[in-house]
Amino acid sequence: MKEHINRRDFLKIVGITAATSTAALYGCGLKNGSDSGNRAAGSVPTDKMTYRSFPGLGDDKISILGYGCMRWPTIPSPDGKGDLIDQDAVNELVDYAIAHGINYFDTSPVYVQGWSEKATGIALKRHPRESFYLATKLSNFANYSRENSLAMYRKSFEDMQVEYFDYYLLHAIGGGNGMQTFNERYVDNGMLDFLIKEREAGRIRRLGWSFHGALEVFDQVLAMHDQVHWDFVQIQLNYVDWRHATGNNINAEYLYEELAKRNIPAVIMEPLLGGRLSNVPDHIVTRLKQRRPDSSVASWAFRFAGSQKHVLTVLSGMTYMEHLQDNIRTYSPLVPLTDEETQFLYDTADLMIQYPTIPCNDCKYCMPCPYGIDIPAVLVHYNKCVNEGNVPESRQDENYRKARRAFLVGYDRSVPKLRQANHCIGCNQCSPHCPQSIDIPKELHRIDAFVEQLKQETL
Known part of the structure; x- marks a missing residue:
């Protein structure tokens, strides 16, 4: 006879915090994502x-x-602290x-x-x-x-x-x-x-x-x-x-x-x-x-x-x-x-490889960050926006206004403000654990500078 443990009973046993990035769910948010090509x-x-x-x-x-x-899939914790x-x-x-x-x-x-x-x-x-x-x-x-x-x-x-x-x-x-x-x-x-x-x-x-x-x-x-x-x-x-x-x-x-x-x-x-x-x-x-x-x-x-x-x-x-x-x-x-x-x-x-994405595989080996940054979510959001053409390089770009808004709004949807890249102090506790050898603080600072530049632009 198969054992059955319902969701309520299991929640009493298993609890995790910040187990999953929401970036995969929201992405840039304002453009149809490329994963539509994955529906067969x-x-x-x-x-x-x-x-x-x-x-x-x-x-x-x-x-x-x-x-x-x-x-594995997760659901929000009843106490609002992370996921289960x-x-x-x-x-x-x-x-x-x-x-x-x-x-x-x-x-x-x-x-x-x-x-x-x-x-x-x-x-x-x-x-x-x-x-x-x-x-x-x-x-x-x-x-x-x-x-x-x-x-x-x-x-x-x-x-x-x-x-x-x-x-x-x-x-x-x-x-x-x-x-x-x-x-x-x-x-x-x-x-x-x-x-x-x-x-x-x-x-x-x-x-x-x-x-x-x-x-x-x-x-x-x-x-x-x-x-x-x-x-x-x-x-x-x-x-x-x-x-x-x-x-x-x-x-x-x-x-x-x-x-x-x-x-x-x-x-x-x-x-x-x-x-x-x-x-x-x-x-x-x-x-x-x-x-x-x-x-x-x-x-x-x-x-x-x-x-x-x-x-x-x-x-x-x-x-x-x-x-x-x-x-x-x-x-x-x-x-x-x-x-x-x-x-x-x-x-x-x-x-x-002509597109400058960051080689993050969302494995979360870099987590948890001692300063609460959701490192994979930040990097995954950036990569998704690169792939979707929502990383504007200059105001001369034809789609600059749309891409700027998509990046910024999608960033706030994908990563809570208290967990964004601007909170990185460069302690580098993350990089030694990265299987892809990413210089994580460097990438977080680069993304944060880009975000600040977009925010300061007046259109």
Whole structure:
């Protein structure tokens, strides 16, 4: 019999503050957003999902579409302080995903301000354990001690209500001080040896790592494969990063090819670059729609990621049902890109990098800000306005008045005034946590100066 926890009961258990940016909901506000190009019509197949398997993964048969649990839907807290995970909505999304062939769920102890594992565990507990593959991570960013790391590991079992993890990752290696940080997090404290023994005992079925950082760390940790045997590696891959390396100055093509050489399956994160490949400039929407009028803009990015033969699954943080349905259509079944379509996307990427967007993926690793700034919301709003042509450069621009108003009004809608960029003092507690290596204070100050300039203009 399935367990059922209603919304009221769950609100007594799970509470978060400032868990989700509202920028994705409001954007610039005064112009039809580019995500209209992401609405694709048609039924949602229940029995046509594409699956992947690899010799080194035994009998595992993984859906090419994986559920990333970093952006679960939220609802306002009754006390008006932040948001709460909407467990009813999470249950509905998980049920729908499983019913339509998705069987891989990826979470972490730090997602959604620390509540993703619990919410994911509640939703999945209502389904047979053998019906899904569960991935989570050792996200010991702040405290590298063995005691803290072991406590985090054990709490994941408790929160997710399981006896084993199918896929377990060393989370976001490559940042900090490179290999020194890697060794402090996983080697010097004995945690890597411990996790290898846990794999031998069956409490971890597959052991791997996710990468955000320096190339030398990627190469050195990958070189440990002969001793450790990495079962899989999670990398950022999309048709822009493939050759242009928007985040860490490493082309996704290099990361993928190095894994392929060793027959290590790749799990893909950020196939949409944090939504930037679904909210593209209007002329890019037109370009993509001319080729496939009935397909969403996002489907191009998902087809690109899934077309790589050594990809095990492509993660998507599907907050809304329409996103989930569209991605299921794309992968039920996957129609791999032709060589001509692949070149078309390379050319599209060349066009897109001409636009000065900030490489923010809305992951919220920079949060919380000690001064209350909603950093992702500020950056996402700026990027959305760039894509929509609502970042006026001079009063000589034909649409200056409209763009100015759209940017300013949309800014106030997307980000509460007390959480806007003008409150940044440059403490830089955020930048070291950014997987994309963004100089966050610099960008916040630049955006704030731009906002002040727009406010002072007299028309």
